[in-house]
Amino acid sequence: MVMIIDVEMIKASLMTNNLDSLNIKMNRKGFGLKDQIKDELKFHYHSPIIEEIKLDGYTKTFGNLTIHLAREFGFCYGVDRAVELAYETKKRFPDKRIFLTTEIIHNPLVNFNLQKMGVYFLSGPYQNASLEDVTPKDVVIVPAFGTTISLLEQLVAKKCELVDTICASVIVVWKRVEKYAHENFTVVVHGKYFHEETQATTSRVSVFPNGKYLVVFNEEEAQFVCDYMMQGGSKEEFYKKFSNGISHNFNPDTDLQKIGLANQTTMLSSESLHIAHMFREVITKKYGEESLKDRFRSFDTICNATQERQDAIIEFKTKKPDLIVVIGGYNSSNTNHLCEIASQIAPTYHIDRAECILSQNEIRHKPFGKKEEMITKNWMKSESLSIGITAGASTPNQVMGQTLERIISFRNE
Ligand code: SF4
Incomplete structure (x- = not known):
């Protein structure tokens, strides 16, 4: 049940698009201790x-x-599972130190309870430990919204045990953007650049040598990009506007010709759909309807x-x-x-x-x-x-x- 991730395997899996060999999603069943934690969960x-x-x-x-x-x-369902797995981990390893990379989910009571149970937080508002504290004897839990490849690399280097509570719906987004990057599409994510899930998502694009991504927060930002695609504009202004949500070496003049859209799982679904429509329209106008199959991909990744x-x-x-x-x-x-x-x-x-x-x-x-x-x-x-x-x-x-x-x-x- 405990997952040891090998970084080279992660990278190889991403680069070859052989996603089934990516072990991050495998630890889904917990430790078989549900009966032992159910009263505690009910009480909390x-x-x-x-x-x-x-x-x-x-x-x-x-x-x-x-x-x-x-x-x-x-x-x-994703939160249920993440919280259960965190409680099970605590039960399974009573003598080990347990760390969370950040909040398990965005709820003060749940994080407070875990902290009270002795779980340490490596970042976020509940931070009470740092990565340097983690040793091979420790257990680190990855929360429901996942984490970046770079943090995973550091954790793997620590040789600690990792427990994966990542929600299946988040993995759907990752699979989608990895596919886009593999096919040399620029990934446009409707999301929040500061949100853990979107940071984890974009980090997976960055693993590809030519992987490019752009995070748009709302329709106004999407419109700005669409206008740039149609009429060009000031690169400086573009970089300034998206300084926190753009991949390294992104060139808006050349990297907006083939676009794959995805969204953070928790966005406003109507807005995500509209943003996808806006990009579809602009690709159609600029390159013609027949070019859509070669230049445009979209998949609604709002979770159920x-x-x-x-x-x-x-x-x-x-x-x-x-x-x-x-x-x-x-x-x-x-x-x-x-x-x-x-x-x-x-x-x-x-x-x-x-x-x-x-x-x-x-x-x-x-x-x-x-x-x-x-x-x-x-x-x-x-x-x-x-x-x-x-x-x-x-x-x-x-x-x-x-x-x-x-x-x-x-x-x-
Ligand atoms: S992706 Fe959806 S189902 Fe999964 S944890 Fe987030 S809100 Fe819950």
Whole structure:
């Protein structure tokens, strides 16, 4: 169950496009200790009130308050597996030091619990150790969104044991971009250059000698690239705009002639589809329809869990809640996109823990598109009120349940 990765094998696998020989995805079954960790997981993440509302058809009324749960919310299959595997690893190696390359998922409670269990973090907001601390006797867990090839190289050099919790949906993106790079297509990723998954994705393109990539964050950036493709422009401006999301030696004059599109698994799916359409149009206009097969590739790599959670928010339109509460880490990509959709339906409050519900009158939250939290007063009207509630793919039900209990108790006051 423990994976030892050989760097040369990784590189050889990528270069020959013989992806099945890439061992990174093989350690998927855990250590067979699920029974031993299930009570701990239930204690940390389960919520009776959430289960109760689900059984009641996802809507329940408490006095003059009606709660609508989204049909899909909370832990996705990838997060479930990553968290389980981290707990199993701890159980399997009670005497070894366990490290995580960074947050296992983007949720404060889950990372806090792991830290409390003695797991060390090599980077990110919970960092309490560094790579120099890792020895061959240690175990390092790679989180759900993967890690870069360069970090893997360093870990392999450490000869430590590696546990792979990478989500299968992330591997789909990697396979796709490796294929593009293998066929000499420039990879355009709709994603966030600073997100661990996208960094891991682009690192896999960089392994190819001629691998080129560009990360576009949104439609505005995609339009900038499309305009450059059609009319040219200032290279300096191009480099400045994409300085953090562009491969080494990228030349916008020559590297935008054959394009393969992919997206970070947790982006807004409608935007990803539109961006793919924009690039398709520009290739068609510039080189003609018949050139598409040689110059354009596109594959929607939004994961099912993200799609289902986004669709479930859209269903709130029929429930017409007075407001929507979205729960999830502030750095969670999928949660932020849930907020983006929700805010088009009703006033939306993004919180990352139950304690953000300060009182009947005050809520601490992060407005969509902003980095800082703020406090909003009079967020709940005192008369009859309906609230839509959802949670990002890395949010435990327990946090959702605690949030709900706080809202109900403040209403009762
Ligand atoms: S959000 Fe999607 S890609 Fe990310 S861990 Fe969950 S299932 Fe996997």
